[in-house]
Amino acid sequence: MEKQPYYIQMANGEIQSRSDVSPWNFRIFANEKEIQDLRELFNEMNGADSRTFWRAHVPYIPYHMDKDNDQYDNRMMEVYDKLYELGDEDARTHIKKLRNEV
Template sequence: MPEGKKTYYINISDGEIQSVSTASPWNFKIEANDEEITALREIFDQSHSTGWQNFMRAHVPYVQYHYDRENDALDRQLIQTYEMIHKLGDEEARNHIESMGILPEK
């Protein structure tokens, strides 16, 4: 493991970052330093905030999804999350994310 990096277990749907694999269900295993974990936590926090904005607006049926800025922000945050997990994840995490086809072409 690279120096200064620790193993973390990520639960995407709950936005959880755990250092113990048995603490709760997880989707991806990553190796990250403190700065990288802080950046991932900030993305999760932004997604949670945007998610609440969407929840509060859910009763406005005349705004179509593709015209909704909050949905655009949530989509960008989701892609940022997967990009970061792809960068920091183990081989299984990278392969799974690549198979999803969610990352933009480089």
């Protein structure tokens, strides 16, 4: 399958095939299967994010002891790994910089 450019907005998990549709953070080159996999990762990350919302209203469970937060963090790292794998040089440089700050 031939790879096409896609434009990714991390804040809302948006994947666009055109750069002028909405603001974007990363440009990647992917085939349909890779985009499908990335969408699934975003869906899993958003599901975990929704569960963390409810946990935030239970003050006696600390962030670092909550499995939903761990799942969200793990899914986000998987998304960044996939973006690094598929990303252009700017995307890879930015993600490397983010990893060094952690």
